[in-house]
Amino acid sequence: MTSKVPGQESAAIGLLSRAVQLDTAKRFTEAIVCYQEGIQLLLDVMKVTQEESKRQAMRQKVEEYMVRAEKLKTHIEEEKQSGRYHEQILIKNDSTGHSYERLISRFIDGDLTLVEVEDPYIRSNHQIYNFLRFCEVLIKAKHNHNLQRIILTTGKDGNNPNSTQAHNDQKRKLDELAANLLTYQVQLQVQYKDNLHDREIRFDNGWIIKVGRGLDYFKATNGKFVIGFCDFDLRKCHETTVDIFHKKHTNTKYDCG
Known part of the structure; x- marks a missing residue:
C-alpha cells in the first residue's frame, strides 16, 4: 500500500x-x-x-x-x-465554493456550440472582468465541446453624467475581449438592450441556468493581495438562487416559469 x-x-x-x-x-x-x-x-x-x-x-x-x-x-x-427537469441551488450569504467553473462546467459537452448570456449588468469594470472569467471557463473546457459562438445581451453603461464615455469604455473592453476570443476560434457577439431584466445563461445543448443576481454574485475582497481575489472558489458570495432547467428545443427564448 x-x-x-x-x-x-x-x-x-x-x-x-x-x-x-x-x-x-x-x-x-x-x-x-x-x-x-x-x-x-x-x-x-x-x-x-x-x-x-x-x-x-x-x-x-x-x-x-x-x-x-x-x-x-x-x-x-x-x-x-x-422537459420537466428543474434543480435549485441556494447560494448562502458569505458562502464560498461557487466559482463559475463549478456553476457551469458539468453542463459542457460535445453538443455545445453556442452560449447565450443575458445579464443587464455587464457594464462596470468588475462586471466585465466577471464576464471575462466566465468566458475563460468556457475556453478552458473547450476540448470538451465545439463552442463556436457566445452571445452577450446586456445594458449600456450610461447611468452617470459621462454616459457616452462610460458606454464607449464598456464597448472598448468588450471589443477587446471579442478580438481575443477569435484567437480561440470563438466569436463573441455583444448586443445592447434597454430595460433588460432577465438574467439567464442558455446553452444550445438544452441547459438553462438562471442566477438571481446574474454573474455579479461575488463580494469584493478586502484588498488585492488576499485569498479569494484570484480564485473565485475562495471568494465570498452574496446570497442568490440558481435555477437549472433543461429544454429539448433551445433555438428560441425559453419559458422557464
Missing part, C-alpha cells in the same frame, strides 16, 4: 458523502459529478489495497454507489426528455 492511499481513501469518502448530501437535496447534476469522482478514487485505492477483506468492503461500496449513480442518470435523462 502506498503512502498516498490514506489520503485518497479519505478524499473518496468525502466526495461520496458529499454526493449523498447533494442527492438528498435534489441537486442531482452536482451529485453525479461527486459520485463519479468518488467512485474513481475508491477504485484507485482498491488497486493498491492488499487486505482482501478491505478490498471486498470497498468493492461493495463501489457497486452500491454505481447503482445509485446510474439510477440518478436515468432519472435526469427522463426529466430532460419530458
